Amino acid sequence: MKAATVKTITARAANAYSADCPTRQILDRVGDKWAVLILLLVRHEPMRFNALRRTIEGISQKMLSQVLKSLERDGLIKRRAIATVPVTVEYSITPLGATLANAVDPLRDWAEQNLKEVLSAQRRYDAQRKPIAA
Amino acid sequence: MKAATVKTITARAANAYSADCPTRQILDRVGDKWAVLILLLVRHEPMRFNALRRTIEGISQKMLSQVLKSLERDGLIKRRAIATVPVTVEYSITPLGATLANAVDPLRDWAEQNLKEVLSAQRRYDAQRKPIAA
DNA sequence: CGGGATCCGCATCGATACTG
C-alpha cells in the first residue's frame, strides 16, 4: 500500500510509469491484499474492528487499522465511533465505496468461474518445466 | 506476486484467510502492480519484450520477465518465440486472458470516473488531520 | 534482442507491548 508511505514514495513513483493513468492508482488500491476484502465485507452491513479481524483472520491488527484508515481516507468507507463503555467503532461503506464494490463484482465473478482453469493452466505449465527437481 | 515464491508461502497463506475464496487469489494477481497493465497492453496487439519495457517504463526487466512468466503460467498470455537473427519474442493475450481483461474494464472505468473524487476525499481527510506539522 | 543469475537495500508486514 502506497498510502502509508506517502512522503517517501509518492513523488518518485508517481511519474515513473505514466502517472496520468488513473487505472494504476486504483489498481494499486484494489490490489491491496485486504482492501477489497474489507470493502466487500462492510458492503452489506457495518462491521466492527474485531469482527473484521476475526472474519478475515490472517490479517494483523496493524494491517487492519492501516488499511481501514487508508480506505477511510479515500472516502470508500466511513468510520463511526460510538461512545459506549468500551468504545464501539463501526465501519460502513460509503456511496462511493459502493460503486467501487460494484465495479469489482465482475472480477469476483470471473474469479469464481475461471479459477479452476487458471489452476489447471498452471499445472500444465509446471508439468513441462522443472518438476521441482528434488 | 505470490507465484514467484510458491514453495515458501503457498501452503501457509493458503489457509490463513478463507483459502476457499477464489476472489483472493485472483485479486492477488490483479493487484499485482504490473500484471493488469501488461494484460491490457497486449490485449489488442502482440507486443515484444522491450516494447513492453519501454511502454511501461518504470518496470525493471526482472519484474517484467517475472510477471510475464507468471501471466503465461496462468494461461492469460501466450509467449511466442520467433527464431530470427536476434531472437524475437511476442507476447499476446489468450482467450482466457481476454475475458479477464473484460472483467477488469469496469474497474478501469471506475478509476477514470472517480479518481478525482478519491483524491479530493484524501485531501479532505488530510486537511483535518496532521498538516504534516513541519 | 530477450532474458537468467546475483547482490542487496529498504519498505512491508507480523508479533509484541502498551494506552484510552
Place this chain on the structure above:
DNA sequence: CAGTATCGATGCGGATCCCG
C-alpha cells in the same frame, strides 16, 4: 474494545553483469 508505537525479520524489487 479499538487501536498506536516499536522492533525485527523477510522477501520484493531495482541495479548490474552476463549469456544465447
